[in-house]
Amino acid sequence: MNILLIGSGGREHALAWKLAASPMLTRLYAAPGNPGIAREAELVALDIADHPAVAAFCREKSIELVVVGPEAPLVAGLADDLRREGVAVFGPSAAAAQLEGSKGFTKDLCARHGIPTGAYERFNNAPKAKAYLRHVGAPIVIKADGLAAGKGVTVAMTLNEAIDAVDACFEGAYGEAGAEVVIEEFLEGEEASFFCLCDGETALPFGTAQDHKRVGEGDTGPNTGGMGAYSPASVMTPAIIEQTMREIIEPTMKGLAEAGTPFVGVLYAGLMLTRDGPKLIEYNVRFGDPECQVLMLRLKDDLLVLLKAAADGQLGHMSARWRDEAALTVVMAAKGYPGTPQKGAVIAGLDSASDESVEIFHAGTVESDGTIVANGGRVLNVTALGPSVGEARDRAYAAVDKIDWPDGFCRRDIGWREIERENKCS
Structure with a gap:
């Protein structure tokens, strides 16, 4: 089978790595891809926002399945347009993708069908939203309604934090995603x-x-x-x-x-x-x-x-079977993230950091003159298998320590809750 994978992040590198292992695969293409994905697939310079161009590529290369990695193309209707051209797609229609594209859409769906979720209200202007906040108080959760690259949610522990979050949405911090705001009950657990x-x-x-x-x-x-x-x-x-x-x-x-x-x-x-x-x-x-x-x-x-x-x-x-081992991934990010990340630094030592239990997935890299260069906020996913979460953690951090990238950083406590539970049981 000829497959087209849409996307360029760590998620797509992991998908490409797994798809490339399939005996059913004839050829794997990726648009736009990244240097890590290039090890598993042929990169193609497609504008994924140009749906007719994507469809034409699928016809030219006899693509039998398109796998859409990120949410934005799905919300924009890429799956719909490809299906109309007779191309099989793994990914929802634009209408169904509203589950992610609109927080309010999902909350309304939950209300209609009795799906357990936090209480909520929707607002399209700041004065009404702030009046509601003063009525309910904090802690409270403020969400930009639309897609905001994972940055449109504020868990506000004080009323002032909540008001600032509302102002950020309506003053354009998240672009069109913040034109409407969902205010949700703070859930504990x-x-x-x-x-x-x-x-x-x-x-x-x-x-x-x-x-x-x-x-x-x-x-x-x-x-x-x-x-x-x-x-x-x-x-x-x-x-x-x-x-x-x-x-x-x-x-x-x-x-x-x-x-x-x-x-x-x-x-x-x-x-x-x-x-x-x-x-x-x-x-x-x-x-x-x-x-x-x-x-x-x-x-x-x-x-x-x-x-x-x-x-x-x-x-x-169908069914899905899983290894008994645990897996853990550590994100290596560029200094400045989640604000303005530092880009352009060379990353060395990637080959020596990988072994039979460790895979390094590229999330925000480019290749320049034969070297790997940081080009994003989240740059690498250092991922390891182990008999327990604790052992997978140790293998992942051992690999992190072999990577030469002074401008990168990571959290050193990934998996801490599960490791505490494992230690209590041991």
């Missing part, structure tokens, strides 16, 4: 990530993980796109997974199908495990980044077979 592959009717459970959003150790500092992750998350017990499927995933799938917008792709539920059970924090309509990286290392089955089955509506007869 432990967060976890749960994934399902979906074919419009069937939702196949596809792993658990926990990520680390805050930039600083001890979960301090501003939110980021994610500083690390591990899988599996032991807090997602079989009973909680069953409850999540019954109360959250299945009503979502049914609600979207009834609305004429069945969901095809990967459904990523960000959950808060409260005293009252799992509650939905948000949906993403693509693999998490960096959660995808740890899932790909643990997946035993052929990813291409599973994604094609989802695109063809054939997941009802």
Whole structure:
């Protein structure tokens, strides 16, 4: 099979690495890709916002499946336009992608179908939003309604923080994404990530993980796109997974199908495990980044077979098998992230840092004169397998320490919750 992978980050490098291992693969193309993806795929200079050009490439190269990595092309309707041209796509329609493209859309869906989530209100102007904040007080959660590259959410512990977050949204800090604001109840508990592959009717459970959003150790500092992750998350017990499927995933799938917008792709539920059970924090309509990286290392089955089955509506007869080992990834970011990252520094030592249990996925790199150069905020995902989360952590940080990049940094406590649990059980 000829496959086209859309995207250029660490998530897409992990997908490319796993797809390249499939015996069914004839040729893997990636647009636009990155230097790491170039080891697994042929990079093509496609403008992914030019949907007719993408469709023309698919016809020219006899592409049998397009795998869309990031959320923005899905919200923009790339999957719809390709399907109209007869191209199979792993990824939801623009209508179904509103689950991530609009926080308010998802909250309204939850309200209609009795899906457990935090109480909320929607606002399209600052005075009304601030009046509501003064009425309910803090802690409270402020979210830009649209896509904001993981930076449009503020967990405000004080009223002043909440008011500042509302002002940031309506004053343009997140562009059009902040034209509407969702204000949500602050939920207490432990967060976890749960994934399902979906074919419009069937939702196949596809792993658990926990990520680390805050930039600083001890979960301090501003939110980021994610500083690390591990899988599996032991807090997602079989009973909680069953409850999540019954109360959250299945009503979502049914609600979207009834609305004429069945969901095809990967459904990523960000959950808060409260005293009252799992509650939905948000949906993403693509693999998490960096959660995808740890899932790909643990997946035993052929990813291409599973994604094609989802695109063809054939997941009802499929299953997903996982390695017994845990996987953990550490994000190496450029100094200044999540603000203005420092770009242009040479990164050395990548080959010596990898071994049979460690994969390094490129997230924000370019190649210049034969060297790898930092070109983003989150730059590398150093990912390791181990018999436990603690041992996977040790292998990942040993690899980090072999990488020569003075302008990079990472958190040194990825997996700390799970490691504490492992230590208590040992």
